[in-house]
Amino acid sequence: MQFNIEINDQQVSAKRGETIKNVLDRIGIHVPTLCYMQGFSPTGGCRMCVVEVEGISELVPSCAHLVTEWMKIKTHSPRVIKARKVLVELLLASHPDDCLYCERTGTCGLQDLAFEMNITERKHHIKRQQIQVDKSCSSIIRDPAKCVLCGRCIRVCDEVIGVSAIDVVGRGSDSRIGTSYNRGLNVQTCVKCGQCIMVCPTAALSEKPGFQHVLDALNNPDLYPVVLFSPTIPASIAEAFNIKASRDILNLLRAALKKMGFNQVFDASMAGDLAIMEEAAEFIDRFNKRENLPMFTSCCPSWVRYVEECRPRLLPNLSTTGSPQQLMGRLTKNYITSSASQKPENVFVVSVMPCTAKKHEAAGDRMKDGKSFNVDAVITTRELVKMIKFLGIDISSLEPEPSDSAFSMRSSSGNLFGISGGHLEGLMRTIHFMMTGVEMSSIKISELRGLKNKKEARVKAGKNLFNIAAVSGLANAKILLDEIEAGRADFQIVEVMACPNGCINGGGQTLGADEKELKIRMKALYDVDDEEIIKVAHKNPIIVDLYDKFLAKPGSGHNMELLHVSRTSTDGK
Amino acid sequence: MKIHSFMKEILEKILARHPMNKKDSLLPILQEVQKANGYLTEDLLSEVGRYLGMPVNKVYGVAAFYDQFRFTPQGLCHIRICQGTACHLFGSSSFLGELEKQLKVKAGGISRDKKFSLEIVNCMGACESAPVLRVNDTFYPHLTPEELSRIIHNLKEKTE
Numbered sequence: 001m002q003f004n005i006e007i008n009d010q011q012v013s014a015k016r017g018e019t020i021k022n023v024l025d026r027i028g029i030h031v032p033t034l035c036y037m038q039g040f041s042p043t044g045g046c047r048m049c050v051v052e053v054e055g056i057s058e059l060v061p062s063c064a065h066l067v068t069e070w071m072k073i074k075t076h077s078p079r080v081i082k083a084r085k086v087l088v089e090l091l092l093a094s095h096p097d098d099c100l101y102c103e104r105t106g107t108c109g110l111q112d113l114a115f116e117m118n119i120t121e122r123k124h125h126i127k128r129q130q131i132q133v134d135k136s137c138s139s140i141i142r143d144p145a146k147c148v149l150c151g152r153c154i155r156v157c158d159e160v161i162g163v164s165a166i167d168v169v170g171r172g173s174d175s176r177i178g179t180s181y182n183r184g185l186n187v188q189t190c191v192k193c194g195q196c197i198m199v200c201p202t203a204a205l206s207e208k209p210g211f212q213h214v215l216d217a218l219n220n221p222d223l224y225p226v227v228l229f230s231p232t233i234p235a236s237i238a239e240a241f242n243i244k245a246s247r248d249i250l251n252l253l254r255a256a257l258k259k260m261g262f263n264q265v266f267d268a269s270m271a272g273d274l275a276i277m278e279e280a281a282e283f284i285d286r287f288n289k290r291e292n293l294p295m296f297t298s299c300c301p302s303w304v305r306y307v308e309e310c311r312p313r314l315l316p317n318l319s320t321t322g323s324p325q326q327l328m329g330r331l332t333k334n335y336i337t338s339s340a341s342q343k344p345e346n347v348f349v350v351s352v353m354p355c356t357a358k359k360h361e362a363a364g365d366r367m368k369d370g371k372s373f374n375v376d377a378v379i380t381t382r383e384l385v386k387m388i389k390f391l392g393i394d395i396s397s398l399e400p401e402p403s404d405s406a407f408s409m410r411s412s413s414g415n416l417f418g419i420s421g422g423h424l425e426g427l428m429r430t431i432h433f434m435m436t437g438v439e440m441s442s443i444k445i446s447e448l449r450g451l452k453n454k455k456e457a458r459v460k461a462g463k464n465l466f467n468i469a470a471v472s473g474l475a476n477a478k479i480l481l482d483e484i485e486a487g488r489a490d491f492q493i494v495e496v497m498a499c500p501n502g503c504i505n506g507g508g509q510t511l512g513a514d515e516k517e518l519k520i521r522m523k524a525l526y527d528v529d530d531e532e533i534i535k536v537a538h539k540n541p542i543i544v545d546l547y548d549k550f551l552a553k554p555g556s557g558h559n560m561e562l563l564h565v566s567r568t569s570t571d572g573k
Numbered sequence: 574m575k576i577h578s579f580m581k582e583i584l585e586k587i588l589a590r591h592p593m594n595k596k597d598s599l600l601p602i603l604q605e606v607q608k609a610n611g612y613l614t615e616d617l618l619s620e621v622g623r624y625l626g627m628p629v630n631k632v633y634g635v636a637a638f639y640d641q642f643r644f645t646p647q648g649l650c651h652i653r654i655c656q657g658t659a660c661h662l663f664g665s666s667s668f669l670g671e672l673e674k675q676l677k678v679k680a681g682g683i684s685r686d687k688k689f690s691l692e693i694v695n696c697m698g699a700c701e702s703a704p705v706l707r708v709n710d711t712f713y714p715h716l717t718p719e720e721l722s723r724i725i726h727n728l729k730e731k732t733e
Contacts, residue, residue, distance in 0.1 A: 163628070164628035164630050164631055165628075165630060166630060167630045167631050167633070167634030168634055168638075169633065169634055169637045170637050170638070171637075171638045171639075179630055179633075180615060180618065180629050180630045180632070180633030180634075181615050181633065181644065187630075189628060189629070189630065
């Protein structure tokens with residue numbers, strides 16, 4: 001139902017069921033917010049978006065208050081502005097003054113608010129109870145001193161990821177955000193996805209830095225640093241440096257990484273191809289025996305951790321293939337040890353990932369080969385951007401560097417790993433070929449594409465019809481898992497990615513991306529699929545060569561030792 | 574630390590008393606569990622969370638909101654001293670210091686021999702008898718320094 005309301009003495013039409021903030025957004029009036037997140041249930045906790053409504057004595061939060069007929073609203077009256085200003089001043093009262101040294105300077109929601117409210121001095125000083133910085137987790141660091149208790153991280157953890165690893169603990173001025181019994185973030189339920197970092201307005205949450213570790217390795221003459229990067233990185237770097245995302249960006253990125261001092265640069269898409277080969281063989285084996293179906297993909301470390309910790313009954317259904325990062329780390333280490341005649345302990349493999357959970361995966365590597373790690377350090381997209389700037393590399397003026405290293409051939413299937421549904425699409429292409437001996441008639445599975453949280457498709461391979469699904473956002477996966485555990489059996493393969501829409505929206509990506517940017521990142525991956533000549537993993541000449549010379553047939557022999565992980569719950573059950 | 578089989582049985586009985594396993598039952602369940610166990614352990618909270626379909630962090634979040642829930646064990650003698658306005662005016666903070674010194678226990682903690690635990694409460698609802706002290710279920714109204722040293726002496730003797 002349409003009706004009129006009055007905003008700042010202007011007649012505006014509104015619909016029943018809209019919040020005041022919805023209307024304000026539509027007509028272009030900006031009210032500051034801190035706890036508000038689009039698409040989430042409003043909490044009205046920060047009170048920053050308050051407005052004055054005639055007839056209501058107290059100020060109302062516009063994000064949670066519904067419009068009613070003939071409502072008269074003032075969004076920037078002196079009373080409203082004073083209230084907002086006091087709120088920001090109170091938040092600043094106990095906030096550290098170290099903005100100059102803070103990593104979120106420039107991207108901080110609180111800083112923006114202070115600027116917007118024209119706050120030029122510190123009005124109040126409150127000494128807040130000192131709580132230690134939580135460094136227990138190998139991916140995420142929490143600094144409670146910088147927390148403004150907006151609760152965004154809690155809502156993301158509840159509503160998108162569905163693991164509820166954190167909550168408000170305590171009451172009143174003692175409230176803080178934490179885990180049960182102050183265990184620190186290294187609790188079993190936290191899957192390290194980093195989505196909380198993406199929504200944190202301040203520097204209360206950040207990734208565990210790998211910056212200095214990598215820098216030291218680059219400057220250490222005894223080490224032989226090499227780097228591998230995820231398929232999503234080129235588009236994200238293009239975005240961060242305002243370069244047009246084209247085919248060239250891949251070579252520009254290679255050039256930049258070489259300039260940083262890495263001896264060799266590898267595209268981890270090739271490991272995606274390898275994972276597809278192994279997973280396809282694994283699936284066909286399971287399908288023939290009709291056991292452990294549906295098979296779940298295992299490329300997302302947050303998802304793997306979730307199954308290990310929260311759904312150990314489903315562990316046998318998880319593919320045993322290592323994640324592309326683990327496979328690529330292992331391959332590069334072995335390859336460089338043999339080709340560049342370096343000692344394994346001197347090879348330093350850095351991996352650039354759009355993900356914080358990969359840090360956890362690399363640090364607690366189950367595929368660890370004796371003493372040496374497969375990947376020695378993981379940095380996120382954000383850290384790479386910082387590093388490129390730190391080392392004074394002007395990426396736009398570099399000469400694009402074509403690939404020279406081994407493993408540089410990739411199929412576009414391996415490249416599609418960056419988006420939810422992409423891994424499954426590539427996997428089906430190879431499964432179809434392995435089962436029937438011919439390629440799929442249409443290589444594109446359009447049902448698996450686009451920005452959706454749950455995508456289902458039916459793929460015919462010979463006389464078999466496969467029901468497959470790709471789910472992103474762990475909370476959505478939980479719904480499907482409940483159905484599967486309750487007996488739903490019509491799926492053969494399910495791909496799960498913890499972050500909504502997959503790695504393009506990972507917890508290590510550039511902060512503050514909206515749907516438009518996600519679409520650009522997604523398009524970059526699909527464009528590669530359109531342009532690349534080799535579109536299927538089993539046609540990648542390097543993969544063919546690897547299987548010819550070094551590896552046994554997919555899914556058999558010593559491949560199991562080299563490329564697979566045993567799936568056991570971490571508490572030994 | 575796992576749940577003792579004895580406690581497990583009690584827990585099952587408590588949970589059975591709340592058959593609807595609705596989240597509304599969380600507070601009564603926590604109160605009953607604390608009454609039976611003396612304090613709330615992480616394993617107990619996990620079990621309660623599992624029964625109600627709530628993540629353990631949420632259960633802890635709720636429990637930590639209320640002063641009535643304890644997360645550390647109680648001593649043989651659990652001493653509560655009131656620090657409300659009336660008791661404070663009658664000098665209860667000096668009694669608190671004396672208790673901490675004599676019984677070798679910090680406020681909110683438990684002594685090393687697990688005999689005494691000390692808790693500060695904000696009001697016992699007995700302001701007319703201020704200052705008030707409570708040891709397990711016994712109240713000591715109108716506390717004086719002499720009375721306090723007698724109580725401490727008795728407690729020490731009783732727990733020898």
